[in-house]
Amino acid sequence: MQLGMIGLGRMGGNIVRRLLRDGHTAVVFDQNPEAVAALVEAGALGADSLEDFVQKLALPRAAWVMLPAGPVTESTVKALSGLMQADDTIIDGGNSFYGDDVRRAGELKGQGIHYVDVGTSGGVWGLERGYCMMIGGDKAAVDRLDPVFATLAPGIGDIPRTPGREGRDPRAEQGYIHAGPSGAGHFVKMIHNGIEYGLMQAYAEGFDILKHADSENLPPERRFDLDLGDVAEVWRRGSVVSSWLLDLTASALAGNEELDGFSGYVEDSGEGRWTINAAIEEAVPATVLSSALYRRFRSREHASYSDKLLSAMRKGFGGHQEPKA
Amino acid sequence: MQLGMIGLGRMGGNIVRRLLRDGHTAVVFDQNPEAVAALVEAGALGADSLEDFVQKLALPRAAWVMLPAGPVTESTVKALSGLMQADDTIIDGGNSFYGDDVRRAGELKGQGIHYVDVGTSGGVWGLERGYCMMIGGDKAAVDRLDPVFATLAPGIGDIPRTPGREGRDPRAEQGYIHAGPSGAGHFVKMIHNGIEYGLMQAYAEGFDILKHADSENLPPERRFDLDLGDVAEVWRRGSVVSSWLLDLTASALAGNEELDGFSGYVEDSGEGRWTINAAIEEAVPATVLSSALYRRFRSREHASYSDKLLSAMRKGFGGHQEPKA
Amino acid sequence: MQLGMIGLGRMGGNIVRRLLRDGHTAVVFDQNPEAVAALVEAGALGADSLEDFVQKLALPRAAWVMLPAGPVTESTVKALSGLMQADDTIIDGGNSFYGDDVRRAGELKGQGIHYVDVGTSGGVWGLERGYCMMIGGDKAAVDRLDPVFATLAPGIGDIPRTPGREGRDPRAEQGYIHAGPSGAGHFVKMIHNGIEYGLMQAYAEGFDILKHADSENLPPERRFDLDLGDVAEVWRRGSVVSSWLLDLTASALAGNEELDGFSGYVEDSGEGRWTINAAIEEAVPATVLSSALYRRFRSREHASYSDKLLSAMRKGFGGHQEPKA
Amino acid sequence: MQLGMIGLGRMGGNIVRRLLRDGHTAVVFDQNPEAVAALVEAGALGADSLEDFVQKLALPRAAWVMLPAGPVTESTVKALSGLMQADDTIIDGGNSFYGDDVRRAGELKGQGIHYVDVGTSGGVWGLERGYCMMIGGDKAAVDRLDPVFATLAPGIGDIPRTPGREGRDPRAEQGYIHAGPSGAGHFVKMIHNGIEYGLMQAYAEGFDILKHADSENLPPERRFDLDLGDVAEVWRRGSVVSSWLLDLTASALAGNEELDGFSGYVEDSGEGRWTINAAIEEAVPATVLSSALYRRFRSREHASYSDKLLSAMRKGFGGHQEPKA
Secondary structure, three states: EEEEEEEOOOHHHHHHHHHHOOOOOEEEEHHHHHHHHHHHHHEEEEOHHHHHHHHHHHOEEEEOOOOOOOOHHHHHHHHHHOOOOOOOOOOOOOOOOOOOHHHHHHHHOOOEEEEEEEEEHHHEEEEEHOEEEEEEHHHHHHHHOOOHHHHHOOOOOOOOOOOOOOOOOOEEEEEHEEEOOOHHHHHHHHHHHHHHHHHHHHHHHHHHHHHHHHHHOOOHHHHHOOOOHHHHHHOOOOOOOOOOOOHHHHHHHHOOOOOOOOOOOOOHHHHHHHHHHHHHHHHOOOOOHHHHHHHHHHHHHOOHHHHHHHHHHHHHHOOOOHHHH | OEEEOOOHHHHHHHHHHHHHHOOOOOEOOOOOHHHHHHHHHHHHHHHHOOOHHHHOOOOOEEEEOOOOOOHHHHHHHHHHHHHHOOOOOEEEEEOOHHHHHHHHHHHHOOOOOEEEEEEEOOOHHHHHHHOEEEEOOOOOHHHHHHHHHHOOOOOOOOOOOOOOOOOOHOOOOOOOOEEOOOHHHHHHHHHHHHHHHHHHHHHHHHHHHHHHHHOOOOOHHHHHOOOOOHHHHOOOOOOOOEHHHHHHHHHHHHHHHOOOOOOOOOOOOOHHHHHHHHHHHHHHOOOOHHHHHHHHHHHHHOHHHEEEEEHHHHHHHHHOOOOOO | EEEEOOOHHHHHHHHHHHHHOOEEEEEEEEEOOOHHHHHHOOOOOEEEOOOHHHHHHHOOOEEEEOOOOOOHHHHHHHHHHHHOOOOOEEEEOOOHHHHHHHHHHHHHHHOOOOOEEEEOHHHHHHHHHHOEEEOOOHHHHHHHOOOHHHOOOOOOOOOOOOOOOOOOOOOOHHHEEEEEOHHHHHHHHHHHHHHHHHHHHHHHHHHHHHHHHHOOOOOHHHHHOOOOOHHHHHHHHOOOOOEEHHHHHHHHHHOOOOOOOOOOOOOHHHHHHHHHHHHHHHHHOHHHHHHHHHHHHHHHHOOOOHHHHHHHHHHHOOOOOOOOO | OOEEEEEHHHHHHHHHHHHHOOOOEEEEEEEOHHHHHHHOOOEEEEOOOOHHHHOOOOOOOOOEOOOOHHHHHHHHHHHHHOOOOOOOOOEEEOOOOHHHHHHHHHHHOOOOOOEEEEEEEEEHHHHHHEEEEEEEEHHHHHHHHHHHHHHHHOOOOOOOOOOOOOOOHHHHHHEEEEEEEEHHHHHHHHHHHHHHHHHHHHHHHHHHHHHHHOOOOHHHHOOOOOOHHHHHHHOOEEEEEEEEEHHHHHHHHHHHOOOHHHHHHHOOOOOHHHHHHHHHHHHOOOOOHHHHHHHOOOOOOOHHHHHHHHHHHHHHHHHOOOOOO
């Protein structure tokens, strides 16, 4: 089927490529004409403005917006909706806050425009491995887009099937789900990222302890100089902690156990934060997920004010003088 | 080669079976004669006492102890060492504290007996999938046992090879490593379990938030009734959080999304605790791993004293009267 | 000076009483006529409707709203503002979210009505000890109300003066501050409560460890049966952890070391949650404050879904069967 | 009565001074002859060796060791015990691990020497304010030293008495308790310090959020430029979070709100770590106390290995390139 794509960065561009390879057609638009040209070469139909883009789409239109979450996505959805008509569908495949989806879907309902939110995991590997997709929206709109999702998803592959799933929605094992009404897709994707932070931090702490197993704080007979690349590798086979993140860890450590070139400064994106906000709203204790987020905040601080205040108190009650950092 | 096995529970018994299947021979002993009989039927040579067991082993002996960590293992190692001689090897394959390995290896050194500690991951799946092994001990002793480890390990299987490992120790991708001197094997296994706790808790919190996404605390337009079995399944394909623990989660939720039959009481074993002790000794901030451990402690409490004290303070300063639980 | 008070619960009623005792006058209103009657007896002028209340206030009016944060406060402020005129002042002394203050102040600005937010700490003890107040709003409006704040505040009392404060705003040591523009008062009060949660949890955990110092998990020679009431009492004198919360703890434990009558169910109010949201918005790692909040969430759960999922995974990889809770 | 003091640093020296002021006598020894001379001038009897020290003490002897916990205290106690006789008492007033007390008391029992452990809080303020003491040991030995403890303790002072303590051990409100057998004193002191870490961290986080309330991450209308010195000061009067640590915070911020001169590097001492070990041994979830400890560990790291590993994973799955720190 035909899909329109706005935003031809790494994610948007590769999604179009994966669709074209499987026989779908695509109309594409981006602020950057070179990005459009590259996909035209790959077989897509290029547009040079939003108006042109909408015009070139067959009715009922399906326009996928793949832009940075926030103001850019917001204004694009608004502009698109002004050009589209009843029964068209706008798909937000970015990392939007699910509350924004709920609001937008409500606003577009009056015009009869469908709004579908797609949480997409897969990153730079999606073109080859396929994209894991969590989808929110009206059943009719989601069902109509099924050929697109079926192509983009990884498929069953050689991953063993889960026993006990007989008779359940077969899309899940293909790698996509219709999670619920508008917002549900990005909600599930948000939690996915929250979990991701927790998993990453668990590995990071474990390897940190392994790394410091030769610390001079330890009695000499209990110091170990471990090969962390081999540890990561061995856990990939038969251990309880095997995972894709561990595979990536093993790759990173294979050639660079000291992790040279990384500064220790770690960014976070909205989903990790929103996950905590959601947990608090639901009164669910999200201890590990919060800790993981906070460690990233902390990684970006130098000479934290909170730590200075601890030293000031220590000086106050005990006359302690901290060493210079 | 020949291996002696003391302790024929699920782990010890299956290790022997996997060895026998691959052409090795085994002498086996257990307090329970039926356990011995079952393995004799599978092809092992049975012993009816520790003395008999030692006598039946060819020189230099290799005796694997697969018993509960703590006093039982301690006294068995002691008794065994009294019956063995220089150049024999005692292998502790249980979940011993690595500090105990260091001590025991030192004690046995005087007698010329080798001591090898093997941290073993794989649980009930090991017979089929193989065991992931982290090994500590003298190079000579570990090398001599290599045929045993090679058989027990999972092997490369169909897991993609890690790029950049060319020229590195090939045992790691077979599923076993010689981590370092005595104690290093159990140290690495200990951290493995510490990470395991953190990973599990990350998933548990994420699914807890998904589960409560239909909470009445939320505004109606932002409530979702999600199919958690499908969420777990979809993440298995192409997502960043795919892992073996997620596979198990998907299996558990496929047929029993409410997790009926589980009380919410969660045990912990020594490794999770020792991991935190090790982190503290090294001054490594193990925030997520500690939180995961504490959540298990908390799962086993009713009407926690600490919580009662919070209520007592709240009554003191604000006259707040908590509802009955 | 004259103050109007809407909401004559424990807080509102006692604030009026403290004002009357010091020679101020008050117009009072409450949905409950008995609450009005009680304060009329104490010397206030009663009103039987919001209209009557506004009418009885001298120009420029000062109306203090002391109602539950949320819809009730919102609608009352809205109704009041419809009856008031330029240069009047509305004071929100409840536990409103500071973002609501910012919004309301902006809305009222068009009408020329001042909006002052007062975060008030002191609880049931305020009538005797005075109220610690954190105030947000325009300088003119806050200054005009100074006689009210001066009466309500605790005053210097016998608390030693902080060295180095010479030349600084003397109101702080009287027990009230003008923290900044509208919203700043409730913002500071919000953080106050966030800290309060952290402090309480620190004591709660410490006493929990003391309480379990006779645990059978410990080696007999390291078990202690401690008198927690005496411990709390001794720390009140000369120790680093002395505080008002410790005073309350000592009182609670003096007569009831087992804390009988408390169920272990602990409520939380908005401020603790908003504190975490604010920390996340600022990217400040609020590890302890979050943990304290989560422990309260957890105190209200039975057979947590997250814990059940841990058990399900443990069963999956290790065949572990958890005991019934 | 007469007390011997070994170790005349800030703590030991001031303890002797407070005793001399109240009419007691003291024999003193220190490796540093100048420290001895200073106290001789203050009225103590000086010793120039451990032998001399023991000789100058009247029978039954009472020798207080006030030295750094660990090897120095250990060897001094050992040397002392070799010179003393049955019914003499050794007091360890330092910050020893309570398990060491249990062991030492057992070892000395054979010789009939009493061993009393005294956890002492009060720091640089003790000479003036008195010392809060938590004491472990045999009843007879502790009772015999009562005149010393009574002098060192702060006394009731002007701190209000706790209602409901009628008929309970009056020593607690004087500022000292006999907590239990040997080890109990340092155990209680250890938890005191654990709580101290938690309280400090709660304040530190709260002030950190206040400090960043003017962050550019926030919408302009919700930014506040707060006077943190005034906030600390106002909370000292009538608020729920008033405490001695808050008094110290107010002092620190009064003249130096930016906390210039503090590097952000925060040390920790043994007690905070032992508290966590004890909690784990008891299976008590010490979430806040652990977080507080870990924040100190983290304050001392630059470019943490764990954070680098997070970046390596992020690069692996998403191609993310972290900025330089």
